[in-house]
Each structure stands twice: as structure tokens, then as C-alpha cells.
């Protein structure tokens with residue numbers, strides 16, 4: 001631009017029609033010089049001018065979600081409590097517990113089986129029982145369609161998986177819930193699997209353990225879901241009659257129908273650190289009793305203090321703790 005201005009000055013110096021242009025160009029040149037001064041870090045302009053060449057014309061992020069370049073999924077994870085970010089491998093090696101704040105990430109049945117069973121060897125039981133929409137229930141979508149979609153995106157058979165394996169060479173049948181399967185909801189399949197697991201344990205004289213992770217009853221099965229509370233409670237009492245130990249581990253979250261039945265019926269009831277365990281959610285309770293709830297309400301530490309839990313077990317110590325409990329029961 002400077003070159004152009006100088007050439008105009010030289011050739012049309014005395015032509016009055018070009019005086020204006022020269023004047024304007026000269027003005028521009030001043031700005032150019034200031035601009036250069038700004039680049040060199042020299043002051044000489046107002047704050048506004050200095051900022052102007054960084055000015056955002058349109059506000060906000062305008063890239064549509066579908067065009068965003070995401071990092072590949074499943075490589076990194078962020079702790080919801082302390083925001084510590086680490087790789088999935090790092091957290092897996094640490095039993096899916098945040099290395100910084102010990103937050104216990106929600107994991108599924110296959111991870112619990114891997115933690116508990118020797119060499120990750122176990123036999124899955126009753127995998128052939130599947131949910132059915134016998135009421136033709138429709139909420140946001142038909143129940144049978146919801147089931148189809150859930151089967152398609154998970155490789156589990158229902159919200160609970162039962163497996164028989166060895167924990168430090170002690171036989172144990174574990175029924176573990178998966179929250180990703182319709183919120184780990186208690187439906188007729190869960191009831192039936194727990195019931196058959198009780199029969200299996202009685203027949204083979206093996207202790208039984210349930211790892212709870214559920215939002216409550218499966219609404220799409222209506223009263224059939226509620227009947228499972230009585231059914232499972234009845235079956236667990238048969239374990240007691242046959243002197244078979246039953247351990248209940250409450251993880252985050254254990255709510256509704258599960259807490260109202262088998263989760264609170266264990267010979268030993270334990271919880272993971274910081275797990276939310278209750279019947280109704282804190283918001284419902286607060287609105288009902290019209291009072292503020294104490295700090296840490298419904299967390300496992302609070303429940304331990306009030307006698308609902310026997311102990312809290314860190315996931316790192318889960319296997320060793322269960323093994324020693326099983327040895328004690330054998331005595």
C-alpha cells in the first residue's frame with residue numbers, strides 16, 4: 001500500500017483532482033504505520049484499535065455438532081467429581097477408580113467379574129432368559145422396541161447377569177446388575193434370574209452375592225415388576241433356611257425396588273465408597289418432609305454411620321475382602 005501511495009504522490013503531485021486521493025491515502029498510510037507500530041508492540045493507538053484486528057464478527061461457536069471433529073471415543077475419561085482426566089487404560093488398571101479422588105466410576109457386570117473371579121474365569125448362568133413385552137406397554141416408545149434397541153447397543157442379556165466362578169479359590173455365584181440396560185431396572189427377568197440363582201446355590205451349596213446397581217423397578221412391566229420384590233425376598237429366605245450365606249454389595253446407585261427387597265436382606269450388606277443408596281431420591285424426600293437433608297444423605301458413609309451397612313469396601317480390596325468373608329462363612 002505504501003508503494004502505491006508513493007507512486008501516486010510522485011506522478012500526480014500537481015494535479016488537483018488527485019489531491020483528495022493523496023490525502024486519503026496519506027491518512028491510510030498513517031494507520032498503516034500505526035498498525036505496524038502495534039505489531040511491533042508499540043503503543044500509540046487506543047485499546048479499541050489494538051484489539052480490532054482480532055475482532056470476532058459472529059459470536060458463539062457456529063460449527064454444527066455433526067461437523068465437529070471429536071476425539072475418538074473410549075480413549076480418555078474425566079472424573080465427574082475432581083475433573084481429573086486420564087486414559088481408559090490408566091483407570092482400568094486402577095479398578096475404574098479415580099487415582100486422584102478415589103471416585104468409583106460406574107462399571108458393568110463384566111468388569112466386576114474380572115475384578116472378582118480368579119483369572120477372569122466364570123460360567124454365565126441363565127443367559128437364555130430374556131425380557132418380553134407382555135403388556136404392550138408404551139411410554140416414550142414401545143417397550144419391545146426399547147428392548148430391541150438395548151439388545152442392539154449392549155452385549156448383555158438383561159439388567160442382571162449371573163455367573164459362577166471362584167474368588168481366591170472359593171466358589172461364589174455373583175448376580176451383577178448393568179446400569180446401561182434400562183437403568184439396571186428390576187423386571188421379571190431379574191427376579192427370575194435371582195430366584196434360579198438361589199436354587200442353584202442351594203443345590204450346589206455355594207454362597208450367593210448380588211452386586212446392586214439399579215434405579216428401581218422396571219416401570220414398563222408394571223405390577224409384574226413389583227411382584228419380584230416378594231418373589232426374590234421369599235427365595236432369599238430359602239437360602240437362610242439352607243444356611244447358604246448371601247452377600248449384598250450396594251454400588252452407585254442402589255434405589256427403589258432393589259433397596260426395598262434383596263439389597264437390604266444380605267447376611268452381610270456392604271457398599272462402595274460414596275455410593276448413593278436409598279429408596280426414594282433426595283429431592284422427593286425433601287419435598288415430602290419439607291426439611292433440608294443432612295450433608296452426605298443417602299451416601300454409603302452416612303448409611304454405615306446409621307447402621308444400614310456392615311462395611312464399606314474399596315474396589316481395590318473387593319476381591320480380597322470377599323475372599324476373607326467366604327473363608328469366615330466356611331468356618
Ligand SMILES: [Zn+2]
Nearest residue numbers: 079082098101
Ligand atoms: Zn476424581
